[in-house]
Every structure is written in C-alpha cells, then in structure tokens.
Amino acid sequence: MTTPRFVGRPHWYTTFNPETLAATGTPLRWGVVATGNIAHTVTADLALLEDAVLQAVSSRSESSAAAFAAEFGFATCYYDGGPAGTGAPGYVQLVQDPAVDVVYIATPHAQHYDIAKAALEAGKHVLCEKALTITAAEARSLIVLAREKQLFLMEAVWARFVPGFQRALEIISSGEIGEVRWVRADLGFPAPLDDTARIWAPADGGGALLDISVYPLLWAWATLGKPATVSATGTLTALGVDSENTLTLGYESGAQAQLISYLTAHGPRVATVAGTAGYIETVGSVNNPKGLRISVGWNSERIEEFEYPGSGYTYQLREVTRCIQAGLSESSTMPLDDTLAIMELFDGARRQLGVSYPNDTRTDL
Numbered sequence: 001m002t003t004p005r006f007v008g009r010p011h012w013y014t015t016f017n018p019e020t021l022a023a024t025g026t027p028l029r030w031g032v033v034a035t036g037n038i039a040h041t042v043t044a045d046l047a048l049l050e051d052a053v054l055q056a057v058s059s060r061s062e063s064s065a066a067a068f069a070a071e072f073g074f075a076t077c078y079y080d081g082g083p084a085g086t087g088a089p090g091y092v093q094l095v096q097d098p099a100v101d102v103v104y105i106a107t108p109h110a111q112h113y114d115i116a117k118a119a120l121e122a123g124k125h126v127l128c129e130k131a132l133t134i135t136a137a138e139a140r141s142l143i144v145l146a147r148e149k150q151l152f153l154m155e156a157v158w159a160r161f162v163p164g165f166q167r168a169l170e171i172i173s174s175g176e177i178g179e180v181r182w183v184r185a186d187l188g189f190p191a192p193l194d195d196t197a198r199i200w201a202p203a204d205g206g207g208a209l210l211d212i213s214v215y216p217l218l219w220a221w222a223t224l225g226k227p228a229t230v231s232a233t234g235t236l237t238a239l240g241v242d243s244e245n246t247l248t249l250g251y252e253s254g255a256q257a258q259l260i261s262y263l264t265a266h267g268p269r270v271a272t273v274a275g276t277a278g279y280i281e282t283v284g285s286v287n288n289p290k291g292l293r294i295s296v297g298w299n300s301e302r303i304e305e306f307e308y309p310g311s312g313y314t315y316q317l318r319e320v321t322r323c324i325q326a327g328l329s330e331s332s333t334m335p336l337d338d339t340l341a342i343m344e345l346f347d348g349a350r351r352q353l354g355v356s357y358p359n360d361t362r363t364d365l
C-alpha cells in the first residue's frame with residue numbers, strides 16, 4: 001500500500017548523486033534585497049553554489065549595503081537615493097541592473113509584494129521569503145504577472161527541500177506507517193515583546209501566523225493535503241498581532257491535524273505523523289529535522305540522521321537555480337498554486353483570529 005504525497009520531490013533528491021553545490025548549468029547572477037539576519041544566512045549558503053554569482057545587494061542605508069557587499073564579495077551595492085543619485089529606493093535600482101538575473105527578497109513581509117512586482121516587471125526571476133505576500137490577493141496578482149511574463153517565481157519555503165523532510169515523505173508514501181490519521185506539529189520561540197520589532201509590528205505583517213505557521217502546516221499539507229475545515233484560535237498582543245495560534249485542520253477522511261505556533265515560549269518544535277501501522281517523529285527543529293524517529297508497530301524503532309552543507313538552504317537554492325537554467329517558471333516542489341492556497345488559508349485564519357494588516361485595504365491589485 002502506498003500513501004499519497006502532496007509535495008513533490010526536488011530534482012536533487014531524485015538523482016543518483018544528490019550534490020547540491022555542483023553547477024547544473026550556466027551561472028546565475030543574483031541580486032539580494034535586504035541585509036538582515038535571514039539575508040546573511042541564505043547568502044552564505046548561496047555563495048557555496050558553484051554556479052551562483054553574487055552580483056548586487058540593496059539596502060535602505062549606504063553603510064549596510066556596503067558592509068554586506070564587502071562581507072560576501074558582491075560586485076555592486078545599491079541603497080536608497082544612490083549610488084547613481086537617482087533618488088530611487090535601493091531595490092528599484094537593483095532590479096533595473098541589467099547584470100542581475102534573479103532577485104532574492106529578504107525584507108519584512110509587507111514589502112514583498114511591491115519589491116517582487118518591481119522585479120518581475122523589470123524582467124527578473126524572483127525567490128521571495130515566506131510569506132510570499134501579506135494577503136492572497138497580493139499573491140494572486142504576483143502569480144498572474146509572473147505567468148504572463150514567463151518568469152520564475154517561488155516562495156522561499158526552504159523546509160520543503162531539506163533532506164529530513166523529503167526522506168519523511170518518502171517513508172510515508174511507501175506505506176510503511178500505514179494510512180495517515182493525524183498530524184501534530186509545533187514551532188516557536190520566546191521573542192521579547194518590542195513594538196518596534198518587525199516580528200510584532202502590524203505594518204510589517206508581524207505575528208506568529210505569517211512568520212512561522214507555514215512550517216507546522218507543511219507537515220499536514222504534505223501528508224494529508226488541503227484540509228476541508230480550518231479552525232484558528234490564538235492570543236493577540238495589544239497591537240493586534242498573534243503571539244500564539246493553534247490551527248486545527250479537518251479532512252473528509254476523518255483525519256485531523258493540530259498545528260501550534262508561538263512567539264512566547266520554548267517548545268519541543270516537533271512534528272509527528274501518525275498512521276495506522278506506525279508513526280514518524282522529527283528529531284531537531286520541525287522546519288529542518290536533522291533526524292527522523294520511525295516506529296512501526298509496538299516494538300520496532302529506528303532513527304535516521306542527515307548531514308548537509310551550510311545551514312540547509314542550499315537545497316532550495318539549487319532547485320531555484322536548476323529551474324531557471326532549465327527555463328521553468330515554477331518549481332514542482334513549491335508550486336505557485338500551493339502558495340496561493342496556503343495564503344487563502346491564512347487569510348481565513350486571520351479573520352478567525354481577528355488579525356488585520358494595512359495591506360488588507362490596498363486597492364491597487
């Protein structure tokens with residue numbers, strides 16, 4: 001018996017030599033928008049790819065752009081108002097650079113739509129941090145634009161590509177643990193409450209839902225598919241963003257999933273997928289498991305462990321690179337239809353939670 005899987009295998013996982021660093025085609029020239037923590041981590045992994053050229057970086061400030069460029073060896077840096085004296089934001093100058101092939105966007109969520117739209121309109125391929133946008137309407141608009149222009153667009157849900165997650169899906173789809181009946185997953189950390197911090201700011205799309213809920217949700221989505229029902233409960237801060245949320249998903253088969261995201265506590269950060277013959281439990285953080293505990297029946301248990309280069313982002317970056325080199329406009333592992341469906345789910349969850357953002361009222365889509 002085999003069990004359906006709802007997330008595709010990346011190409012690296014299906015080859016006999018799953019080497020993610022070796023070149024797969026003509027080098028791509030990358031532009032990176034933003035210079036914060038996630039931009040640093042991902043760029044360090046990007047630099048490991050043999051066919052990645054670090055071409056340009058942009059930031060709001062000249063000092064941040066220059067420091068980032070010097071740290072990683074970018075050929076060019078852009079910043080708001082310069083360096084050409086155009087007065088344009090740094091990201092606008094970057095996407096207009098003819099030497100840039102693909103743009104990686106690492107800004108706060110609320111800025112994703114405008115930057116990704118500018119990049120696509122400039123003829124650039126785009127990898128954009130999750131959440132792709134604040135709303136499903138914004139996501140739909142970008143998807144239509146990318147498809148019209150036949151440009152690659154992908155939401156950077158790196159957890160779909162890492163070895164631990166892909167191996168879990170392989171085991172589950174083999175039927176080893178039987179029919180999946182329930183999924184439980186959690187992720188979070190205690191974030192100091194600071195009204196000026198991106199993660200808490202409504203104007204930036206703050207809160208647990210858009211920042212981390214995609215990772216617990218991924219385990220249910222990949223093993224059970226799109227749910228028939230979604231119930232969302234949570235706790236809001238004084239500014240109106242969710243500090244904690246629980247998503248309870250129901251399926252026509254009777255299967256259920258409970259997914260917990262939080263910015264208030266230490267937690268196990270574990271995913272469990274339970275089937276009629278056994279279960280799988282992640283070892284290490286749910287968004288990048290370094291191991292899997294597989295239990296079949298009552299007395300059989302084993303642990304599989306994984307090693308990989310860098311911080312784990314090379315698998316996602318290899319997929320983007322290979323797809324663009326092959327002339328593909330999206331990845332079958334992170335398809336645009338999944339991004340849109342999940343943004344629609346999050347829109348519904350936000351309505352139940354009572355969370356709203358300034359982007360909800362935009363009229364330019």
